[in-house]
Amino acid sequence: MSKRNKDFLLSVMSLVLLLTGCSATATAPDRQQNYADHPEAQSWIESMKAEGFTEAYLRQVLSQAKRQDSIIKAMSRPAEKRLNWEQYSNIFVKPKRVDQGVAFWHENQAALARAAATYGVPEEIIVAIIGVETRYGRITGSYRVLDALATLGFDYPKRGSFFQGQLTEYLRMVQEEQIDFAALKGSYAGAMGYGQFIPSSFRAYAVDFDGDGKRDIWNNRVDAIGSVANYFAEHKWRSSEPVLAPVVFNQPAQDEWFNQSLKPSLTLSQWREKGASAPLKFDENSPATLMKMELNTSEEYWFGLHNFYVITRYNHSRLYAMAVYRLSEQIKAAYQASQAG
Structure with missing residues (x-):
């Protein structure tokens, strides 16, 4: 095994141990x-x-x-500081955790539906939080x-x-x-x-x-x-609003635009004036933070909207919030497919 691969493996093992309350x-x-x-x-x-x-x-x-x-x-x-988004997501957004999330949803369908109706928070977000935090109580x-x-x-x-x-x-x-x-x-x-x-x-x-x-x-x-x-709900989740918006750059981006704050300080309209825009289907008055998520050999660019910020109130990390949201998307798709079948 190369030194680079050994270092990566040690980083992943360390993060998993930390997040599960354990230590080597x-x-x-x-x-x-x-x-x-x-x-x-x-x-x-x-x-x-x-x-x-x-x-x-x-x-x-x-x-x-x-x-x-x-x-x-x-x-x-x-x-966590040693991992990029691709490495981090490979820990949490995995088929086994998705399958376990679908099973958890089926087993607790009534409670999840009532929670969504009572608090306005989607079932898949609740399931994903519990999945990332404790692998559904395991x-x-x-x-x-x-x-x-x-x-x-x-x-x-x-x-x-x-x-x-x-x-x-x-x-x-x-x-x-x-x-x-x-x-x-x-x-x-x-x-x-x-x-x-x-x-x-x-x-x-x-x-x-x-x-x-x-x-x-x-x-x-x-x-x-x-x-x-x-x-x-207490952190002001907005049930009818999206979590992320894709980014199109109309001019070269400046490094200081990215990852400056978890809490949005500019609206999509203000970002458009600076040269970074979202599709017009998104509310231009929505507050948004501009994020660069590093992969192993490239980057992804996203606007984190109000609901993304709400996820970071659970854990003050954009990697964490992105993992929760991506896991929730996959759990929802798999759950709907299981219902249709």
């Missing part, structure tokens, strides 16, 4: 630490006491949290959420404040939902369930979609489906 070093014994004695923990404890939590409870929680070095290593390896993460959030909150200074906030949200969540704080498992970043919600997203967007009095995104597919749909 996860089987090695991780250094453990009692977070109740961590020097960074006392200020967090004081802030939580001000919100009504007792110090005894907080110390009990932190005493059971264990540092996981493999989580630090996973967060320090941004494998890979939801093996780390205790408590360990992940404590490790990143207190021993990953780059994003410590964010993850201390998620640990706070997590304790609110387990008390509200009456769940054992040490029992839940998820990804290396503390994301949980079929749709991989972090604690703040759970509290804001998870729904009891089957009406049994519980918001269960770990074991209840109906709740997971409704919660993903609600997430998109």
